[in-house]
Amino acid sequence: MRKIVVVDYPKDWGPKIEDVEVVDAQTYLTDATYTDIKNARIFNLCRSYKYQSAGYYVSLLAEARGHKPIPSVTTMQDLKSPTIVRAITVEINELVQKSLASIRSKSFTLSIYFGQNVALKYEKLCKQLHDLFQAPLLKAQFVFKDEWVLQSISPIPVNEIPEHHWRYVIKFAKAYFARHRFAGARITRKTYDLAILVDPNEKEPPSDKRAIHQFVEAAEAQGFYVELITKDDYRRLAEFDALFIRETTSVNHHTYKFARKAYADGLVVIDDPVSILRCTNKVYLAELLTKAKVPIPKSMIIHKDNREMVEQELGLPCVLKKPDSSFSQGVVKAKDRKSLDKELDKMLADSELIIGQEFTPTDFDWRIGILDKQPLYACRYYMAKGHWQIYNWNGQKHQQTEGDADTVPFEEVPFHVLHTALKAANLIGDGLYGVDLKEIDGKAYVIEVNDNPSIDSGCEDKILKKDLYAAIIKSIKRRIDNHKNIRTDG
Known part of the structure; x- marks a missing residue:
């Protein structure tokens, strides 16, 4: 397996280590040579892991390419949340107290270089923290409040390592890169009540009120206690055995924090x-x-660096997408050079990378709902009247803002549409997904995979009716039972 260190600037990582390549972030992100590598572990030493920074995208695209990034994007997000940090580290509290017992100050900072510290007495603590938060360079900040508490843990920018620590860093790095296994600590799971996260004020929620009622009925029929919760119930997650998110999800949003904390607390989570x-x-x-x-x-x-090639590669009009757009928002059509430059200026000011696609108009998009790697429902979503998207957020008040939809039995769905949808969703995981596709000249093209697909009464449930809701609850129950069995067997 190739071992590749990615840095913002080559000067950030001076030492040469056997069998370790060093490449700058821009090259890794944009050079096709790295896209085609089959087997690689990526050690991300970029100065920042901020959302949508170059460092963020290094780990994100490494995962997409089948490479193994350290840190993963999940770890990056974990490091930002004090609540998740405390939830994940609760099991090592005894080690924390023992390791820091001799310190007399009220605060203490522990630098962790490749799982080690310059002081040998913190070896066990460093190893445990590194296993829980797999990142090469970490800084753990502890404060004393009756006992030692891990207040935060954050990455150390490689260019901020003190000069007198570098000889240790190089020694630790050589031992670290010589390893063949980098498996982190497993988060233990507990186990039976269901929380459904909703936003009563959301204008276009993934499920309408009647659909939510159907979920509650289906869950109660299968022996669940069900409670609808909102973003104000974050601290109550540990009371439940499963979290079902029925609110539009986003990474820099409370929905992701709920999902990650629930997962860290051992809950079954959809969307995970x-x-x-x-x-x-x-x-x-x-x-x-x-x-x-x-x-x-x-x-x-x-x-x-390649924005001038968009017109040549995709033609005009073309479609530009913000990385985290949803429900057609953050997706624009650039019809000429002037609008292309204007939209690129706006989007690239917010994100290092964005997506451009050839404009492929169709009367409708297919939506295939998938659960546990099996098709659940199939819909056709038609474009809003006089618009090129399903949703028209810029229409006048009296205009229809959303196109019509119909649900069809699987025997009416072309095989290549179903097959392509399953192939795309199965690359993501085994959760609940909605795959959007366009059918052009007898071939299916994936537009996107949604982790939080719409399930509204009278639409997606038109064929299966109550069985649709029962199937999703049954999957949640099965997952809880599986986790219980794993813990019992272990």
């Missing part, structure tokens, strides 16, 4: 945090689907 990370970023999906040879409209990942 990994699916949210993968599905809500169009750049990740484009890279993942292209790598797996799943048909998508002609696409390109756009950045500041």
Whole structure:
């Protein structure tokens, strides 16, 4: 397996280590040579892991390419949340107290270089923290409040390592890169009540009120206690055995924090945090689907260095997408050069990478609902009247903002549509997904994979009716039972 260290600037990592390549982030993100590598572990030493920064995209695209990034995007998000940090580290509290017992100050900072510290007495604590938060360079900040508490844990930018620590860093790095296994600590799971996360004020929620009522009825019929919760109930998650998110998800949003904390607390989660990370970023999906040879409209990942090639590659009009767009928002059609430059300026100011796609108009998009790697329902979503998308957010008040939809039995869905949808969703995981596809000249093209698909009464449930809701609850129950069995067997 190739071992590749990715840095913002080559000067950030001076030492040469046997069998370890060093490459700058821009090259890794944009050079096709790295896209085609089959077997690689990516050690991300970029200065920042901020959302949609170059460092963020290094790990995101590494996952899409089938490489193994350290840290993963999940770890990056975990490091940002003090609540998740505390939830994940609760099992090592005894080790924390023992390791820091001799310290007399009220605060303490522990630098962790490749799982080690310059002081040997913190070896066990460093190893445990590194296993829980797999990142090469970490800084753990502890405060004393009756006992030692891990207040935060954050990455150390490689260019901020103190000069007198570098000889230790090089020594630790050589031992670290010589390893063949990098498996992290497993988060233990507990186990039977169901929380359904909703936003009563959301204008276009993934499920309407009647559909939510159907979910509650289906769950109660299968022996669940069910409670509808909102973002104000974050601290109550540990009271439940499963979390079902029926609110539009996003990474920099409380929905992701709920999913990740629930997962860390041992709950069964739909949408799980990994699916949210993968599905809500169009750049990740484009890279993942292209790598797996799943048909998508002609696409390109756009950045500041190749923006002048968009018209040549995709033609005009073309479609531009923000990485985390949803429900047609953050997706625009650039009809001429002037509007192309204007939209690129706006989008690239917010994100290092965006997606451009060839404009492929159709009367409707297919939506295939998939659960546990099996098709659940099939719909046709028609474009809003006089518009090129299903939703028309810029229409006048009196205009229809959403196109019509109809649900069809699977025997009426072309085989290539079903097959392509399953192939795309199965790359993400085994959760609940909605795959949007366009059918052009007898071939299906994936537009996106949604981790939080719409399930509304009278639409997606038109054929299965109550059985649709029962199937999803049954899946949640089975997952809980499986986790209980795993813990019992272990």
